[in-house]
Amino acid sequence: MLPPEAAELRTRGRWPPPEGPRAAIVGSRQPSPYGEAVAEQLGADLARAGVIVISGLALGIDAAAHRGALIGGGATVAVMGTGVDIVYPAAHSKLAEDILAAGGALVSQFPDGMTPRRHNFPARNWTMATLSDVVVVVEAAERSGALITAEAALDLHKEVMAVPGSVFSPLSVGTHGLIRDGAGLVQNARDVLAVLGATQEVLDDPLSPPRSLGIELSPGRDGILSHLSDVLALTAAEIARKLQLPVAEVLGRLTALELDGAVRRHHDGYVRALRKGQKRA
Amino acid sequence: MFGSVQSCLLVGFDVRTIEVQADIAHGGSKFFLVGLAATSVKEARERVRSAIKNSGLEFPGQRLTVNLAPAELRKEGSALDLPIAVAIALARAGKTAPPRTAFLGELALDGAVRHVDGVLVAARGLRGLGFEHIFVPAADAAEAVLVDGLVVTPCTNLKAVIGHLLGIETIEPYISSGTEAIPDTGAWEHDLAEVHGQEEGRRALEIAAAGGHHLLLSGPPGAGKTMLARCLPGILPPLELNEALEVAQVRSLLGELPGRQPLDWARPFRAPHHGVSMAGLIGGGTGLAQPGEISRAHHGVLFLDELAEFQAPVLQALRQPLETGRVAITRSAGSVTYPARFTLVAATNPCPCGWAGDSIRSCRCTPGGIESYQRRLSGPLLDRIDLKVGVRRVKLETLASEPTGEGSAAVRERVVAARRGQIDRQGCLNAQLKPARLRKLAALEPASRRTLERWSEQRGLTARGFHRAWRVARTAADLEGSDQIREHHILEALGYRLQDVAA
Numbered sequence: 209m210l211p212p213e214a215a216e217l218r219t220r221g222r223w224p225p226p227e228g229p230r231a232a233i234v235g236s237r238q239p240s241p242y243g244e245a246v247a248e249q250l251g252a253d254l255a256r257a258g259v260i261v262i263s264g265l266a267l268g269i270d271a272a273a274h275r276g277a278l279i280g281g282g283a284t285v286a287v288m289g290t291g292v293d294i295v296y297p298a299a300h301s302k303l304a305e306d307i308l309a310a311g312g313a314l315v316s317q318f319p320d321g322m323t324p325r326r327h328n329f330p331a332r333n334w335t336m337a338t339l340s341d342v343v344v345v346v347e348a349a350e351r352s353g354a355l356i357t358a359e360a361a362l363d364l365h366k367e368v369m370a371v372p373g374s375v376f377s378p379l380s381v382g383t384h385g386l387i388r389d390g391a392g393l394v395q396n397a398r399d400v401l402a403v404l405g406a407t408q409e410v411l412d413d414p415l416s417p418p419r420s421l422g423i424e425l426s427p428g429r430d431g432i433l434s435h436l437s438d439v440l441a442l443t444a445a446e447i448a449r450k451l452q453l454p455v456a457e458v459l460g461r462l463t464a465l466e467l468d469g470a471v472r473r474h475h476d477g478y479v480r481a482l483r484k485g486q487k488r489a
Numbered sequence: 490m491f492g493s494v495q496s497c498l499l500v501g502f503d504v505r506t507i508e509v510q511a512d513i514a515h516g517g518s519k520f521f522l523v524g525l526a527a528t529s530v531k532e533a534r535e536r537v538r539s540a541i542k543n544s545g546l547e548f549p550g551q552r553l554t555v556n557l558a559p560a561e562l563r564k565e566g567s568a569l570d571l572p573i574a575v576a577i578a579l580a581r582a583g584k585t586a587p588p589r590t591a592f593l594g595e596l597a598l599d600g601a602v603r604h605v606d607g608v609l610v611a612a613r614g615l616r617g618l619g620f621e622h623i624f625v626p627a628a629d630a631a632e633a634v635l636v637d638g639l640v641v642t643p644c645t646n647l648k649a650v651i652g653h654l655l656g657i658e659t660i661e662p663y664i665s666s667g668t669e670a671i672p673d674t675g676a677w678e679h680d681l682a683e684v685h686g687q688e689e690g691r692r693a694l695e696i697a698a699a700g701g702h703h704l705l706l707s708g709p710p711g712a713g714k715t716m717l718a719r720c721l722p723g724i725l726p727p728l729e730l731n732e733a734l735e736v737a738q739v740r741s742l743l744g745e746l747p748g749r750q751p752l753d754w755a756r757p758f759r760a761p762h763h764g765v766s767m768a769g770l771i772g773g774g775t776g777l778a779q780p781g782e783i784s785r786a787h788h789g790v791l792f793l794d795e796l797a798e799f800q801a802p803v804l805q806a807l808r809q810p811l812e813t814g815r816v817a818i819t820r821s822a823g824s825v826t827y828p829a830r831f832t833l834v835a836a837t838n839p840c841p842c843g844w845a846g847d848s849i850r851s852c853r854c855t856p857g858g859i860e861s862y863q864r865r866l867s868g869p870l871l872d873r874i875d876l877k878v879g880v881r882r883v884k885l886e887t888l889a890s891e892p893t894g895e896g897s898a899a900v901r902e903r904v905v906a907a908r909r910g911q912i913d914r915q916g917c918l919n920a921q922l923k924p925a926r927l928r929k930l931a932a933l934e935p936a937s938r939r940t941l942e943r944w945s946e947q948r949g950l951t952a953r954g955f956h957r958a959w960r961v962a963r964t965a966a967d968l969e970g971s972d973q974i975r976e977h978h979i980l981e982a983l984g985y986r987l988q989d990v991a992a
Binding site: 297324443445448460462463464473476 | 686687688689691692839853855857879881940943944947965977978980981983984985987
C-alpha cells in the first residue's frame with residue numbers, strides 16, 4: 209500500500225498546520241478510563257509544548273487525544289476515514305467543529321461524500337502515520353486498528369511509542385507487544401518530546417500522575433472505592449466477595465458512588481472514574 | 490315433535506350458550522341445519538345421521554330441522570355434534586332435557602363420543618352462567634370435574650347418553666380423582682444451588698420473583714443467562730387453585746391437557762425460539778385466534794433468549810400484555826381476549842459478536858454495529874423491564890468447584906413471605922401497582938426521594954422509569970421485611986438500571 213501524497217488530501221480548516229513536530233496518538237475505541245485519561249493528558253501536554261496532535265476522530269482514545277490537545281490550546285488534526293464533509297461517528301460533530309475553531313484541520317484522502325466503509329480505515333491509518341513524526345499507541349487490544357498505524361509508521365521509518373498498562377487488561381496486550389518489540393515506552397509527554405527532539409522544558413512536573421480532579425464524595429461512602437480499579441471493570445458480585453458483604457448492599461453503595469461521579473458503570477462492571485466530568489462511556 | 494338442549498360455544502375464554510333445537514315435521518326425508526353454522530358444523534349433519542343410525546336408534550325419515558340459536562353467532566367446531574344428536578333423539582321421544590344441563594362432544598360415525606378442546610373453559614364458563622350439570626366426552630371428564638359444583642356425566646357413546654336421558658340405564662357421574670393433592674414443590678429440574686457465582690443475577694432473580702418484575706440479563710454467550718432464567722419457576726410459590734385452573738384453561742383450549750391429571754401446580758416456563766411468528770408468540774391462527782406463547786406462560790415465566798434476534802413487530806406486540814396482563818386479538822371471525830400475566834425474562838448479548846466487555850476475549854464489533862444492536866433492544870419494550878443486570882462469565886476454575894450459593898428452597902421461602910406481604914397490603918404484586926397507589930402505599934422517606942430524584946435528573950429518567958425504580962425499591966424493602974423504603978433500597982433498585990449506562 210503506497211502512502212498518498214499530502215497534496216492529494218481533501219482538507220477543511222487550516223492546512224498545512226502550523227510548523228512544529230507532529231505526534232499521532234491512537235488507540236482503542238473502547239478504552240478504559242485509564243487509557244482515556246492518559247490520552248487526554250498526553251494530548252494536552254504535547255499541545256502545550258507546541259506539538260501538533262494527530263488522531264483519527266474515532267471514539268475512545270482518538271477523541272480523548274483531540275480533546276486533550278484542545279484543552280492544551282494547540283492545533284490538532286483529524287485524519288478521517290470518510291470524506292471530510294462526513295463526520296463519523298456523527299456524535300463527534302461538535303468535536304470536529306471545536307477542532308476547526310481552534311485552528312486545527314480535518315483531512316481525508318477520500319473524496320467528499322465518502323461514507324464510512326470498513327476497508328477504508330486501514331488506508332486512513334497509513335495516512336496518519338505518513339503525516340506524523342511519531343506514533344503513540346495508548347491502549348490497543350490484540351488485533352486493534354491502532355496496531356496498523358504502528359506498523360505503517362515502522363514501514364515508513366517513523367518512531368513508534370506505546371503506553372504501558374495493566375498486565376491483566378486485554379486492552380494492553382497490543383501495546384505491551386509493541387514495547388516488547390522495541391517501541392519506546394511512554395510514561396509522560398516528556399518521553400515523546402525527547403524522541404521528537406523538542407528539548408524545551410514546558411511541563412511543570414512531567415512525572416506526576418493524572419490527579420483525580422475534585423470528586424466530592426458524600427460522607428461515609430468511600431470504603432468500596434479503594435477496591436475498584438481504574439482499568440479493569442469489576443462486577444458488584446466480585447466486590448461483594450472481596451468485602452464479604454451482601455451483593456444487594458454493595459450494589460446500592462456503588463450506585464451512591466456513581467451518583468457522586470466517583471465510579472462509572474460499564475456493561476461488564478464498575479471502574480473508578482479518574483476525573484470529574486468525564487462523560488459517561 | 491320438538492326437542493331442545495343447551496350447549497355452548499367458546500370465543501376465546503368467553504363462553505356463549507347455544508340452544509340446539511330440533512323439529513321433526515311431516516314432509517320428505519330432509520335434514521336442514523340452520524343458525525349460521527360454519528362448514529365444520531354443517532358437517533355435523535353427516536356425522537349425526539350416521540352416529541344415530543349406528544347406535545341402533547332410528548333416524549327420523551321425515552323433514553328434520555335443527556336450529557342453532559342465537560342465529561347471529563357464527564358457530565365453529567365439532568362440539569355441537571352431541572347436542573344436535575341428543576336434541577333429535579329427545580324430539581323423537583317427545584321428552585325434554587333436564588334443566589340447567591349442557592352437552593358437549595364430537596361424534597364418530599359409530600356413535601362414539603370423541604374429545605373436544607376447551608372442555609375446562611366451557612365448564613367454568615357454564616358454571617358461572619348457572620349450569621349445574623354437564624355431559625362431556627369421557628376423555629374430557631377429568632377436566633370438567635375440576636369445576637366446583639358441577640355434576641359431570643362422562644359420555645362414551647351416543648346410545649348410552651340417550652339411554653341415560655330416557656331413563657333406561659343410568660351413567661354414574663364422574664368423580665374427581667383427588668386433584669386437590671398437595672402440590673409437589675420440591676422437585677425442580679433447575680435449582681439455584683447449581684448456579685456458580687452470579688450473585689447479582691441471583692439477587693435480581695429473587696427480586697423479580699418477589700415483586701413480579703420483568704428481568705433482562707445481558708452477557709456474553711455461555712455466561713449462564715439461560716440457567717438463571719430456568720431457575721425462576723423454582724423460586725416462585727406454586728400456583729394457587731384459581732391460577733392453576735386458568736393455566737389449565739389455556740392448555741384445554743389448545744387440547745394439550747393430559748387426561749388423567751389435568752391440573753399442574755408448577756408455574757409454566759415457556760421459551761419460544763427467536764424465529765417465533767407473531768401468531769405463535771401473541772396468539773392467532775385462522776378463524777378465531779388461538780392462544781400464543783404469552784398465554785401459555787400465564788402465571789409463569791416467558792423466557793426470550795437472544796432478544797435482539799426477535800422480529801421487531803413481534804417484540805412491539807408484547808407491550809400491551811406486559812402492561813395489562815392480557816391480550817386482545819382481532820380476526821375476521823371475531824375478537825378474543827386471553828390472559829397473559831407472565832414474568833418476562835429476556836436475555837441478550839451486549840453486542841452482535843457477544844464479547845463486548847468480556848475480560849478475556851475482545852469484541853470485534855464496530856461502534857455503529859453495537860449502537861444499532863442496542864437500539865434494537867431499547868425503546869418501549871426495554872422501558873417496561875424493571876430489572877437489568879449484566880451477567881459475566883464465571884471463571885473455569887470456579888466451575889470445577891462446588892457451588893456455594895443458596896438453594897432454590899431457601900430463596901423461595903423469602904419470596905413467598907414477600908409476596909404474601911404485598912397481597913395483604915395491596916392485593917397485587919408490586920410490579921402491578923399503578924403510580925397513584927404506589928404513592929399511597931409505598932411512601933418514600935425524604936432521603937430516598939432525594940436520591941431517586943437526583944438520579945432521574947442526572948440520567949434523564951422517564952416518568953415510567955422513575956416509577957419502575959420505585960417499585961423495585963418497594964420489593965427490596967419487602968424482602969427485608971421493612972415497611973419503609975430506605976435509601977439503600979432505592980440505591981439498590983437504581984443499580985439494576987443498566988440501560989442508564991450507554992456502553
